[in-house]
Amino acid sequence: MSISRRAFVRAGLGAGSALTAIALGSLGQAKSGLAQGTSGGVLNLYSARHYDTDDALYSSFSERTGVQINLVEADADQLIERIKSEGTNSPADIFMTVDAGRLWRAQQEGLLQPVSSRTLEQAIPANLREPQGHWFGLSKRARVIVYNKERVNPAELSTYENLADPKWRGRILVRSSTHVYNQSLTGAILAAAGAEATEAWARGLVANFARPPEGNDTAQIQAVAAGVGDLAIVNTYYMARLAKSQNPEEQAVAERVALFFPNQRDRGTHVNISGAGVLRNARNKEAAVAFLEHLVSTQAQEIFAIGNNEYPVVPGAPIDSTIRGFGQFREDSVNAAVFGRNNAEALRIMDRAGWR
Numbered sequence: 001m002s003i004s005r006r007a008f009v010r011a012g013l014g015a016g017s018a019l020t021a022i023a024l025g026s027l028g029q030a031k032s033g034l035a036q037g038t039s040g041g042v043l044n045l046y047s048a049r050h051y052d053t054d055d056a057l058y059s060s061f062s063e064r065t066g067v068q069i070n071l072v073e074a075d076a077d078q079l080i081e082r083i084k085s086e087g088t089n090s091p092a093d094i095f096m097t098v099d100a101g102r103l104w105r106a107q108q109e110g111l112l113q114p115v116s117s118r119t120l121e122q123a124i125p126a127n128l129r130e131p132q133g134h135w136f137g138l139s140k141r142a143r144v145i146v147y148n149k150e151r152v153n154p155a156e157l158s159t160y161e162n163l164a165d166p167k168w169r170g171r172i173l174v175r176s177s178t179h180v181y182n183q184s185l186t187g188a189i190l191a192a193a194g195a196e197a198t199e200a201w202a203r204g205l206v207a208n209f210a211r212p213p214e215g216n217d218t219a220q221i222q223a224v225a226a227g228v229g230d231l232a233i234v235n236t237y238y239m240a241r242l243a244k245s246q247n248p249e250e251q252a253v254a255e256r257v258a259l260f261f262p263n264q265r266d267r268g269t270h271v272n273i274s275g276a277g278v279l280r281n282a283r284n285k286e287a288a289v290a291f292l293e294h295l296v297s298t299q300a301q302e303i304f305a306i307g308n309n310e311y312p313v314v315p316g317a318p319i320d321s322t323i324r325g326f327g328q329f330r331e332d333s334v335n336a337a338v339f340g341r342n343n344a345e346a347l348r349i350m351d352r353a354g355w356r
Contacts, residue, residue, distance in 0.1 A: 041067040043287045048076035048097040053307025061294045076102040093288040096276035099180040103135040104340020112277040123296040127335045137273030138295045139304040140311035145260040147231040159263045164204025173220045173229035176213040177355040187342030188270045202353035225256040240309035240322045261329035268330035
């Protein structure tokens, strides 16, 4: 994927944007070292979040502080390699991505610096941020089971581990093991069950695949609706996108399937984060910390929720109505740093199990 740069300035995104209206509606709620209305300054953001709705997040911060955001977008691994190659000359202040595993990798590469912020520590639950402050979760997504309502009785569903049961032979769909979402899920199961049980689970899951993994999470949901398989493992926001789509075909897909939160009687459903950290060589650290603090404000958390159908990390923050309609659920409380710490072993287990 090519790297692109865009700049967001005080002019914002245009009066016609509903999300911008939300973003600019209550700008005084975030706490930071930069006073509201301060003019000048820049923040260089390297982001693997490819959502146009995030523009409102950047616009609202610039509107509030006068700091211009220079945005570089690319795949997370590509950005990490770019930061490494730039070394001490890197202009990047913030690294943002959509999985704790990649944040962990950036930390292990020595690219991130610890940040001490009472605002962040009070707003974000401890399990959704790195213990020493190297990175912080800013939004959440649950990895759930989506099933064909005509072919699966939800009473049959229970846990991720149960998906290895032979009763699901030829019925399960999931994307490739090369995707970090599945690596983090396997890392979470590894933390809960240990290596031997996790490998047995992975082998059983692979034996139950309806087809070799292909496509993204949306493709898995569409295949479940079409009867290619009976259930799939996906992130919640993909389901919400289909349910809210103006495309009748996508609406029909959403109507044929339903969502189930696994492991509600034990540790809870696996939850991953989208998050960010301040880079070690950040030249604009004050603005970088202020930006992170802004992203846990009420208006920013609402933009995350409405703009990309994610769960806010701040307890009590607004939730999109479609996401709320999925119901409340118990979350796995394991610290998100575990996903990165377990990533290498999780990958070896998945490879040995034949999960490609």
